[in-house]
Amino acid sequence: MATAREYAVSFLYSEWDRAAGLREVDTDQALPEREGRVTGVLRALAAVGLLDADEAESWRLRLSDPDVRRPEPSDRTRAVADELLQELLQAVPEDDDGRGEALLRFDGALQALHAVGIAAMEWYDRRNRRMGWPTADEARERNAGGTQSELRAVIAGPPDAVDGVLVMCALCFADGVSVLLRLEDGEDAFRRDPFAFELSDDVGTSYWLASGGGGATDVRLTFATPAPVEARWLELRGEGSRPIRISL
Amino acid sequence: MDDAPLAYLERLLRRASNPDDSPVEGAYLEGALLAYERIGALSRSETDSWRARIASAAIERDTGPEPPLPEAARAAGAQYLEQLVAGAPRLRRHPTPDERAADAECSSAVEALHAVGALDDQEQTEWTRRLLAAQAPWLDDPAPPPGEGPWAISIPPETPEEAAEDAAFDAAWAARPKAETTRRVVTGSPERHGGLAMIALAVHEDATSLHFHFVGEPVPVDTSGRHSRSSFTDTLDELVPPALRDDDGGVYEPVDQHPISASSHSPESAGDARQVVIGEWLYTPAAPDEATSFNIEQGDGHWTLTASS
Numbered sequence: 001m002a003t004a005r006e007y008a009v010s011f012l013y014s015e016w017d018r019a020a021g022l023r024e025v026d027t028d029q030a031l032p033e034r035e036g037r038v039t040g041v042l043r044a045l046a047a048v049g050l051l052d053a054d055e056a057e058s059w060r061l062r063l064s065d066p067d068v069r070r071p072e073p074s075d076r077t078r079a080v081a082d083e084l085l086q087e088l089l090q091a092v093p094e095d096d097d098g099r100g101e102a103l104l105r106f107d108g109a110l111q112a113l114h115a116v117g118i119a120a121m122e123w124y125d126r127r128n129r130r131m132g133w134p135t136a137d138e139a140r141e142r143n144a145g146g147t148q149s150e151l152r153a154v155i156a157g158p159p160d161a162v163d164g165v166l167v168m169c170a171l172c173f174a175d176g177v178s179v180l181l182r183l184e185d186g187e188d189a190f191r192r193d194p195f196a197f198e199l200s201d202d203v204g205t206s207y208w209l210a211s212g213g214g215g216a217t218d219v220r221l222t223f224a225t226p227a228p229v230e231a232r233w234l235e236l237r238g239e240g241s242r243p244i245r246i247s248l
Numbered sequence: 249m250d251d252a253p254l255a256y257l258e259r260l261l262r263r264a265s266n267p268d269d270s271p272v273e274g275a276y277l278e279g280a281l282l283a284y285e286r287i288g289a290l291s292r293s294e295t296d297s298w299r300a301r302i303a304s305a306a307i308e309r310d311t312g313p314e315p316p317l318p319e320a321a322r323a324a325g326a327q328y329l330e331q332l333v334a335g336a337p338r339l340r341r342h343p344t345p346d347e348r349a350a351d352a353e354c355s356s357a358v359e360a361l362h363a364v365g366a367l368d369d370q371e372q373t374e375w376t377r378r379l380l381a382a383q384a385p386w387l388d389d390p391a392p393p394p395g396e397g398p399w400a401i402s403i404p405p406e407t408p409e410e411a412a413e414d415a416a417f418d419a420a421w422a423a424r425p426k427a428e429t430t431r432r433v434v435t436g437s438p439e440r441h442g443g444l445a446m447i448a449l450a451v452h453e454d455a456t457s458l459h460f461h462f463v464g465e466p467v468p469v470d471t472s473g474r475h476s477r478s479s480f481t482d483t484l485d486e487l488v489p490p491a492l493r494d495d496d497g498g499v500y501e502p503v504d505q506h507p508i509s510a511s512s513h514s515p516e517s518a519g520d521a522r523q524v525v526i527g528e529w530l531y532t533p534a535a536p537d538e539a540t541s542f543n544i545e546q547g548d549g550h551w552t553l554t555a556s557s
Contacts, residue, residue: 001311001313001314002301002313002314003313003314003315004313004315004316004317004364004365004366005313006301006313007313007363007364007365008363008364009258010258010261010262010363011360011363011364013254013255013258013259014258014262016255017255017259031345032345032346032348032349032352033348033349033351033352034352035349035352036348036349036350036351036352036353036356037352037353037355037356038356039349039352039353039356040332040352040353040354040355040356040357040359040360041356041357041359041360043328043353043357044325044328044329044356044357044358044360044361044366045360045364047324047325047327047328048317048321048322048324048325048361048364048366049321049324050321050364062251073287077287077288080286080287080288081283081286081287084282084283084286084287088279101275102275104273104275104276104279105275105276105278105279105282106279107276107279108273108275108276108277108278108279108280108283109279109280109282109283110279110283111276111280112253112256112279112280112281112283112284113283113287115252115253115255115256115259116252116253116256116289117252118287146513147513147524148461148513148524148526149463149522149524151438151440151445151447151461151463152438153438154435154436154437154438154445154447154448155435156433156435156556157433159432159433161430166430166433168430168433168448168450168459169433169435169436169447169448169459171447171461171526178526180447180448180459180526182430182450184428184429184430210513211513213511214509214511215508215509216509217427217428218509218528220511220526222513
């Protein structure tokens with residue numbers, strides 16, 4: 001059973017993570033709120049006797065400047081970590097299906113060491129190569145496309161909505177296809193799952209949906225696969241709806 | 249022990265005690281503990297202690313600390329909350345930095361005391377209710393909605409100027425076209441001027457929308473390889489609606505100087521990545537059936553969209 005003191009320490013560490021996370025996305029615009037939050041947490045824990053004055057001051061510094069948390073590991077520490085990771089990786093069977101205990105143990109060690117700035121990202125690639133998975137660079141290459149930068153053609157959709165979905169137009173880019181939709185049946189587009197749409201064509205292209213979103217009545221889908229020049233039509237299929245054919 | 253490994257183990261502990269999170273597999277935990285022991289961040293006894301804490305976290309969740317906080321400590325916590333609630337500033341539309349800090353202090357104090365077992369669930373709800381009653385005395389029932397996530401409170405005007413702003417906003421909102429249905433679409437083209445291509449014009453029951461595709465200059469990419477969010481906002485600010493006319497003599501007025509809808513796809517790689525925006529401006533009135541060709545002008549750019557016959 002955890003003591004109240006352990007609960008307090010856990011809460012403070014969660015605040016530390018929270019503060020570090022906010023630091024990455026927030027600007028100083030929210031500084032009063034951040035300072036007020038730190039004050040409220042520390043005074044409350046001090047009030048119930050779970051922090052003394054020195055500890056509160058120490059935590060105030062940490063929570064106010066969460067980036068100051070990691071001393072540089074020594075070369076010796078890195079070498080010990082690398083040796084352990086090598087040992088654990090060697091123990092992973094090459095025919096592991098991705099769920100074996102040896103792989104979990106390696107991942108647990110890698111993530112723990114990476115979290116404290118000791119294990120290099122290179123170890124993820126070494127693991128992936130052993131498992132036959134794409135490395136970070138290979139995955140990035142596979143996921144390239146869908147930049148929506150080089151617009152080559154604007155294609156009209158059918159004049160009428162199909163099952164409440166109107167295709168405003170399709171945009172053919174050098175590295176992908178985007179489809180702009182209007183929901184004409186009163187459905188809230190924010191509630192519509194954009195990833196429930198699939199795109200196909202008459203030459204069997206497999207279109208990868210890279211992103212989707214929109215406003216209150218519109219949905220924009222971006223497929224990171226260009227339409228081949230020999231394709232004569234695209235077909236958009238939403239979950240539970242009839243397909244919508246777009247002539248190229 | 250260095251703080252960074254401790255912080256990571258606390259994260260694993262939170263994950264293990266959160267029923268909505270994925271469980272911490274035994275072998276995964278062993279790998280983490282072995283790593284920290286091997287680099288000297290944990291002693292053998294500390295490793296055993298963390299193994300036991302994380303393994304039992306899932307079972308012991310929500311049981312509270314053992315032993316419970318003494319009554320005197322709980323009373324001291326309640327006294328601190330009494331002071332906070334008594335001094336809680338009323339919510340305002342334009343709070344001062346001190347008022348914003350005080351608001352955060354109040355809510356986080358309640359959260360911290362609940363997290364360490366100084367307040368049970370019912371007490372936390374009651375303190376939140378009391379705090380809200382002090383901050384928003386105009387609410388009939390100052391109860392936060394159930395569940396987690398953000399929620400909003402409407403703040404009534406405090407000055408005649410704020411009341412006038414409200415009235416003007418309400419009137420503008422009521423007069424705003426609904427654009428709920430689409431009568432027809434005129435397809436555009438990749439022709440581009442100043443980064444803009446006009447890709448479609450849609451005629452609605454009470455408005456006309458002009459859809460665009462914008463490709464900007466390269467924007468700074470931060471250390472994580474992503475576009476900065478401010479550059480999207482800055483881009484939207486710069487995207488003002490062009491002049492729109494039709495071949496039937498119709499002139500269209502933009503409803504807003506900003507796009508009514510816009511989105512951006514930001515590729516993660518590429519140092520020369522550009523801000524790409526697809527969006528739409530809304531105009532009034534709705535184009536009549538007689539209008540078949542639309543002229544769009546902005547600076548030196550000129551586009552013509554013509555309905556297919």
